Amino acid sequence: MITSTTAPRIDQTLMALADPTRRAILKRLSAGEARVTELARPFDISLNAVSKHIRLLERAHLVRRRVEGREHFLAFNFKPLAETIKWLETQHAFWTARLDALEELLKAEDRAAAKTLKKTHKRKGRYED
Numbered sequence: 001m002i003t004s005t006t007a008p009r010i011d012q013t014l015m016a017l018a019d020p021t022r023r024a025i026l027k028r029l030s031a032g033e034a035r036v037t038e039l040a041r042p043f044d045i046s047l048n049a050v051s052k053h054i055r056l057l058e059r060a061h062l063v064r065r066r067v068e069g070r071e072h073f074l075a076f077n078f079k080p081l082a083e084t085i086k087w088l089e090t091q092h093a094f095w096t097a098r099l100d101a102l103e104e105l106l107k108a109e110d111r112a113a114a115k116t117l118k119k120t121h122k123r124k125g126r127y128e129d
Helices: 006-017 020-029 036-040 047-059 079-123
Strands: 063-068 071-076
Touching (some): 006 020, 006 079
Antiparallel strands (some): 063 071
């Protein structure tokens, strides 16, 4: 269940995941800790632009930063993603159950309508087996 405290975190996580560059950064960090410069290397954008992506990932708490001297090391934090996945799974289960119930209701209505039509045709002598 989503609460007033988890909603902003889920919003931040989904916003962070909306960009392919940020998803690529997270994919790289899923293999282990990396320096900011290492993360920037494969992208054809400035180090400043990569840093902005990283800051957004940090605001979403998907990335943790560790500083040693002048070196900044980043690591992937799975917890916000796990929370978002749990919320998505809950939504999926809820809507699947609602849509299944709707489908059953519509099938029942179709069966009732077919039964009524069958009786009507039988009374009028139009029903054929």
